[in-house]
Each structure stands twice: as C-alpha cells, then as structure tokens.
Amino acid sequence: MPTLEEIKNKVIEVWESDHIILPSVTAAQFILESASGNSTLANATNNLFGIKASPPWSGEVYYHETNEEVDKSLLKVTDGFRKYATWQDSVQDHSKFFTSTETRKKVYAKVIGETDYTKVCNALTGTYATDSSYGEKLITIIKAKGLDAWDKETGGKIMGRKIFIDDGHGGTDNGATGNGILEDAWNLEVCSMVEYELIALGHQVMSTRSTDIYVGLSERAIMANNWGAEIFISCHVNAGGGAGYEDFIYNALLSTDTDTPRLQDCIHASVTAVTNNYGLKNRGQKTANYAVLRETYMPAILLEAGFLDNGSDAAILKNNQFKKEYAHAVVVGILNYFGLSSTVTPSTPIVNVQAAVRIPASYNATVKSGGYSIDSKPWGEVGFTQWGMTDAILGNSIYVYEESESGEYVNAYQVGWIDKRAIEKEKVVIASTLYLPNGETWIVYPENGPYEVGYVVRIDGSEGSWYTILGDRENDKVVVDLPTVGRKAILFEAEKGATITKVLG
Ligand SMILES: [Zn+2]
Structure with missing residues (x-):
C-alpha cells in the first residue's frame, strides 16, 4: 500500500483533471479510512477510502465488517466494498464517486469542486460517513499534517x-x-x-x-x-x-x-x-x-x-x-x-489581463429546476473555483457585474460555462447554473421553459468572451431569471465564447 507521500502526486493529478474533491481531503480520508494504507480492507482490495460496492459499481466486491453509527451508537455491519486492481484506481474512483450518480451529485454538491477544505470536510459528515464527527476528524488530520499545502500545488509547483x-x-x-x-x-x-x-x-x-x-x-x-x-x-x-x-x-x-x-x-x-x-x-x-x-x-x-x-x-x-x-x-x-520567490514561475496559466470595468450588482434569483452538472472553472480565466449541479443550489441568489458607465447593458464578465462533459452525458437541458465570480450563481432556462420572456440579452461569440455554453442545444436561446429585473432570454452560440453585450427590448 502507498504511503501518504506516495499518493500525493496522484491525488493532486486527479484534482487537477477532475476538479471534484480537494487533495487535502482525499489525503485525510486516505489516512482515516485506510489507517494510512494499513487497514485489512486496503490491503485486500486497494480500496483506500472505504468505498462500498454501491451502484454503479460493476467490478469485484469484497465483503468486510465495518462500524456504522446508528442512533449515536456504533453497530457492526458486514458490507460489500469495491476491489481495485491498483491503489491508483482507488484514488481515481474516489474522485469520480462524488459525481457517479445523479443522487450523489446532489448529496455532495457542497463537496464537488469546493476549494475550502473545512467546508468539504463538514459536507462529508453524515453523507460520506455516518460518523457525526467525521468532518472534524478530517480537519484535525489536515491541520496536523499540513495537507492543505497540497491544495495549493500542482505538478509540484x-x-x-x-x-x-x-x-x-x-x-x-x-x-x-x-x-x-x-x-x-x-x-x-x-x-x-x-x-x-x-x-x-x-x-x-x-x-x-x-x-x-x-x-x-x-x-x-x-x-x-x-x-x-x-x-x-x-x-x-x-x-x-x-x-x-x-x-x-x-x-x-x-x-x-x-x-x-x-x-x-x-x-x-x-x-x-x-x-x-x-x-x-x-x-x-x-x-x-x-x-x-x-x-x-x-x-x-x-x-x-x-x-x-x-x-x-x-x-x-x-x-x-x-x-x-x-x-x-x-x-x-x-x-x-506568500513565501514565494520571485524567480519561481507558477505553473498555472491563469491570466486575466482584462481587469475590466466591473461594478457588482446583486440580483436575487431562484433556481426553479435543475438537472445537470456544470463546470465553471474556465480555461485560463480568473474567478472560478466552483463546480457543481444545477439542482444543488436551489434558492441561491445570483450576482452579475454590470457595466457602469453606460448603464444600458449587463456585462457578465467571467461568468463560467456549462460543462461540456456533463452536457455530452445528459443531453437534456432543463436549466443551467452559471457560477459567477463571487461564487454565486446565475440561472439559465431553455427558451421553451416555464417563463415569460422579458429582456433579451444578446450574446456574441467573439474574443474577450466571458462565458461559454458548450454542447448540443436544440435552439439558440436560453432565459435567465433575474427577479429584480425580470427574466431575460439569451441568445448564444454553442462552442463559441459568448459575451452579453446588450439588453434588447
Ligand atoms: Zn486616496
């Protein structure tokens, strides 16, 4: 079984590609769930995280006795666990686990893509583990081992x-x-x-x-x-x-x-x-x-x-x-x-030269329906750390940046995008959530959704675009629901960047 140091690169690599669960939390779960790789389960199955053989698992199953907290007391229960060919498979599967079913995407909405490890740990309590102090245990481990430093590394830089x-x-x-x-x-x-x-x-x-x-x-x-x-x-x-x-x-x-x-x-x-x-x-x-x-x-x-x-x-x-x-x-x-040498060039190509005119304006919006995941961590753009599900953020308020000088148009800088992988998987758009730079959300409905068309906001695919909608769409309109200003239909072009340039009508 690997040591903590040995899983480090893999854990960071998986976070970098999936952006689902923080390296620090994965590492702490490894320590807690597998006794740092020394548990019977880990040695028999390469299962470093105590993941059960629940659907959609179709691989080998290993039956093992475990403790479950039921009404505040621990009961011994025999359960089936996932058996992996390698521990690396376990790390990868652990990441995918959180988005592996529609229910999990909802249950783990506060875990997926969250970059604050304390929030992730707390959100795992009562979800990943029945142990009511699970999150606290993970946080203690992360602090003791300084694992949060892993969250700030990528490729060793x-x-x-x-x-x-x-x-x-x-x-x-x-x-x-x-x-x-x-x-x-x-x-x-x-x-x-x-x-x-x-x-x-x-x-x-x-x-x-x-x-x-x-x-x-x-x-x-x-x-x-x-x-x-x-x-x-x-x-x-x-x-x-x-x-x-x-x-x-x-x-x-x-x-x-x-x-x-x-x-x-x-x-x-x-x-x-x-x-x-x-x-x-x-x-x-x-x-x-x-x-x-x-x-x-x-x-x-x-x-x-x-x-x-x-x-x-x-x-x-x-x-x-x-x-x-x-x-x-x-x-x-x-x-x-930050303890950084000015000669060390960070590896992430995160650049925002267009520190644009931005006046924040808050709008309250209500998420009415959802149904697929979105990824708002854009390529090379600043301000996105979120990733999650449309239906996991019901009731959230939204936030947009408005151009200040003209006052006549909403300028949604750096809004994020709907994840292509999710769209490819699900095809059907019910409503989408765009995560805005402040972590709040903006809800987009398909044109034929249950709404009254209000303002039409035009989106042009062009350079300097600020959000991208990717994937198959039946038509070229979606609608955003901004109660304080009404709902807005948005035209967009798939596969192109889109900038909201003007409110029409
Ligand atoms: Zn001054």
Missing part, C-alpha cells in the same frame, strides 16, 4: 495566488490632487504595473478598475470578498500637509489574525527599501478604520505612497523610474508574504 489590487479612487472621485498629479490616475498607473508583474508570474489578479471609473468603497470590498481573494492591496497617494510613505491595516483586527500584520510587515519592508532610497520619509506601519480594510474578509493593506501636495514628494511620485520600482516592491512584498 505553486499555483497562482488570488490577489486583489484596489486602484484607489477613480471617475468622479479623483482622490487627492496637486503638483500636476491626479491621485486616481497615479494609482491606476502603478496598480497596472503591479498587476502586470503578478500576472506574468502566473498569479490570479482581480483589480477594482482598469479605466477611470468610479467604484464605491464597499463595492471594492465586495468584489474581493466575492472573488475569494487571498489578499487585498489598496493603492493611494496622500495629501493634506505631510511627507513620506505609510501603510495601514485595519485597527480592530481579531487577535487571531496574524496574517494581516504579517502582510503589512512584508509590504512595508519591501516598499520602504525603495521609498527610503528615493528619500521619501518613512511614516511607519499604521492602523485605521478604513472601509476597504474593515469590510474585506482577507488580509488587507492600504498604501499611501507619498504626499502629492508636498513638492519634493510629488517630484519623486512623478518619477517614472520610481513608479516602476515602487510597483515592483509591492510585488516583492506580496511574494514574500
């Missing part, structure tokens, strides 16, 4: 991190102005450099804005929260009579939050190495009750590069070489925080 860059101010809000500097423009320029560098290193970057538009403070936090950013970096320039660089973290952090101070330490050290060099005063590491620091769920920091109303600071801020070095220093601080 580090996966791209999810980094939110908040370009301060914008649009009608210029921020501070003085000495020929508009703060919002300075922030946008420097943030773009930061983003470019992070993306080149293979990290996932979402930014508040890529053009001169207004975005509210809470909206910035919501964008990062909903995306599941790991850190939040807000870039600003100071004014009001002073000199020098300073940075802020939230002034009322939980005592258990050691990551945020560490983020500040990392950023402050690398950035002040540059600012000191240019003669900008170091005003220190500070705390404040700023909205973006308070309302973000992840470690967040706000940088004030210097005082643009101070002549000598302004001269430095305008220096293009300084801007480059400053941006690079922010990147170095981020990499240090």
